[in-house]
Amino acid sequence: MAGTLVLNASYEPLCVVPTRRAVVLILAEKASVVEAAEDEYLHSATSAIQVPRVVRLNRYVRVPYRRQVPLTRRAVLARDAHHCVYCSVRADTVDHVVPRSRGGLNEWTNVVAACARCNHRKGDRLLAEIGWSLPRPPVQPSATVALVLAWAKRDPSWDRYLGYDPALSGLAASAS
Structure with a gap:
């Protein structure tokens, strides 16, 4: 069920x-x-x-303020719908857009889902150095959307209530 x-x-x-x-x-x-x-x-x-x-x-429930969504591999893959942002095949790894060896931070706006092949090809280089680009910048999902996107089997009928647009290659809306 x-x-x-x-x-x-x-x-x-x-x-x-x-x-x-x-x-x-x-x-x-x-x-x-x-x-x-x-x-x-x-x-x-x-x-x-x-x-x-x-x-x-039927009755409004007051929800405590949710601060930030923890950055985990599972959450990044869920945000990007398990699709590589570089080639759109099934993603199984996480890549830092600006590599950590080059001063990139481990934060939502610098981490994307990537397939093993693209992640290996990119290595520790910047996107401009290899002529790649992102279709859209990575965003931090809202706490509510992240909570639901982490659910194992998301029903497509939920998308309109989450502000989630599958046409955006799996990136969740950042507004809560």
Whole structure:
């Protein structure tokens, strides 16, 4: 069973919960279904309910301020949708745009997902030295989007609630 995106009463994404938890929220009238799977149902002895993909809490929940998203390999790969920013094939490594040996920092705006071949070819050189360029600069994802993008199986129906545009080669929006 996949997860369900939970939105605050203001439609701000909060977290992803197991489908079972989302159904409990709906049955307890703490949440309402925003989007459901058209052809998937959960059955009980007396009823059937569509599998919720996105639910919205009926009451607003105050969320503590989230500072920064920790920079991890998994988070960078999720931000870039596991695609190499240089050649668009499946990425399995992380590359520093400005190599650390050349003074580059280990921060969101300097780290991108790359396939092993491109990462090896680039080595410790600058992009200008080898004639490469980035389609768009890397950005730090918002804390909420990063939380949801780290979920193992992201449902495409979540994208409009996350401000996530798959046309941007997997880079998440930086505004929260």
